[in-house]
């Protein structure tokens with residue numbers, strides 16, 4: 001694993017002064033969540049005694065192109081290489097969502113054995129395996145070796161590396177251009193936003209389509225999903241900001257769908273010819289009407305985040321004062337932001353459970369909660385469980401009927417803390 005030591009602060013991050021998309025200097029910071037450890041850098045027992053290096057979590061709005069963005073860029077080698085613990089295949093709901101996505105594209109685009117589907121950030125092959133099953137050639141690209149190895153095991157040809165404009169030219173030459181390019185929850189993660197988008201243009205056939213998903217800024221703000229803010233997420237996209245970004249590279253957002261996954265996401269359909277459909281023009285008009293493209297829209301967000309924290313801390317402190325025990329569900333990256341921003345640790349919360357075997361046996365960054373398998377909920381029967389993976393709350397609550405039947409309760413923290421019995 002890459003070692004981050006306190007002797008080397010500054011070596012692994014830089015603070016941006018210009019917009020990641022348009023290069024303007026007109027950035028206005030509107031949220032400061034303090035300085036936190038890296039959300040997916042889970043700790044081994046040995047690392048618990050070492051001091052953790054933290055990085056600022058400050059978010060700004062670009063007054064020129066409307067892009068909401070993180071000011072700090074942590075080196076991708078540190079964020080995504082060795083020991084990256086996120087494996088997409090642990091969520092049945094995400095698997096189903098991805099299967100439907102692949103089947104729809106096969107139909108829409110009439111894909112067959114002479115087509116090519118490329119996925120950027122293909123993780124453990126959770127999406128491309130659906131094309132492989134239908135005999136459609138695929139290529140996955142992902143920088144994390146653990147998930148890339150898992151993808152190969154399920155028959156997904158995978159290049160382990162960071163997708164860049166240079167890699168795009170090599171891939172197009174060696175493999176040909178793609179009929180469909182997928183990129184789910186990756187655009188916000190890349191430090192060279194423009195290079196990545198230019199690369200998509202290079203690997204896409206003239207008649208091809210890029211189908212890209214990312215969390216949507218509007219529900220993040222409306223539902224106070226502040227915990228989805230962490231160092232891996234450099235951009236928080238509105239359709240307005242996306243449209244400007246892709247147009248700069250001769251690519252057009254012709255269609256958009258709103259999805260409920262990850263607390264509210266967008267799926268954009270990008271092509272090399274301009275043919276903007278009603279779904280896009282309507283959403284752009286709505287963003288402009290509500291002011292999502294103005295700094296005023298974000299003016300009270302920081303206070304609302306503080307308000308959520310106060311309510312959650314008051315609830316947990318009352319429960320503890322009444323003698324109740326509290327655990328948590330989901331060693332999610334967003335869980336790290338929730339715990340660390342709220343200052344919750346092992347003094348209030350005994351442990352966290354997670355189905356991902358790669359996370360079990362480790363500890364949450366900053367908060368140091370031990371990560372146990374989900375069976376620990378029924379074994380230990382804590383009185384309350386803080387739902388850190390609230391985006392999968394319905395699915396998880398359905399799985400935890402035995403815990404609930406024995407008197408257990410969940411605390412769902414966003415958009416405001418509520419108890420589910």
Ligand code: JHZ
Pocket residue numbers: 086090091092093185186215232262329330331332333334335353354355356359389391392395396399
């Ligand atoms: P989950 C992820 O963020 C990863 P995270 C990434 N940073 C990204 O961009 C966003 O999504 C969009 C577990 N779980 O996916 C699995 C169960 O244990 O919301 C995960 O560890 N049982 C690339 O990490 C965690 O919960 C279950 O039944 O914030 C959920 O993490 C289910 C459904 C999940 O995201």
